[in-house]
Structures are given as C-alpha cells and as structure tokens.
Amino acid sequence: MLTVGYENDAAVLSALYSDLGINLAVSGTNFVMREDGAPVGLMRAEVGDFVEITHFKVKNEEINPGDREFFLRAMLFKFSLNPVPLAVKGEHPGLVRFGFRFEDGYMRLNSSEVNLSGSHCGAE
Structure with missing residues (x-):
C-alpha cells in the first residue's frame, strides 16, 4: 500500500536521498511516499515567502x-487543505493541468x- 507523509528522520532521509541520486545534505521540508512501509519517493521543499x-x-x-502521479496528486491535495503559494523553478508543462502557470522563472x-480533476499521467 502506498502512503504519503512528512518525514524528519535524518537517517531515513539520508538513505532515500542517496537511493534517488540527490547529492545534498538532508535539509528543507521532506515528504516521503512509502510502499508497504519502505521509502520509495521524496518531495523536498524550501519554505519562505512561498x-x-x-x-x-x-x-x-x-x-x-x-x-509518481499518485504521489504528486496526494501532495497537492495535502497542500490544498492549508492554502499556500507553491512554486517549482523552471517551466514544467505537465503541471499546467493542475492549474500552475509559468511566471518569473x-x-x-x-x-x-x-x-x-485533470487528466492522469500527463495525458491531455
């Protein structure tokens, strides 16, 4: 079963960063997707003005x-419960279906x- 939640255990995050090829020290706000309890996905965010x-x-x-689709939709749903401005650096056309717009980079x-309610897996 897939589950999604906030994670702050540095050992879990360090191992997941390594498994995913993220060559950074553990930092930021980290959300982890687990499959049958094992970490299999990461959304890392920095909190500031957005x-x-x-x-x-x-x-x-x-x-x-x-x-990937499940994880993205689950996180967007979680963010929608406590409205915040979200941003992803760069232009990512696959996010337009969720209502994202490209401005200021x-x-x-x-x-x-x-x-x-949009299409699944990036389909139009």
Missing part, C-alpha cells in the same frame, strides 16, 4: 509510472486553486 518544491523523485518510476499556484 513553498518551493526543489526535488520530486520516485524510485523505479519506469516500473510503476502511476506511483517558476511554475506557480496558490494551492487552494489546485485542479485535481
């Missing part, structure tokens, strides 16, 4: 492509305006 999603990775995505969205 919540900047800096990393979003899932293990073995090529085997289970739906896991970031994909931006007020999480209270997220559209979770």
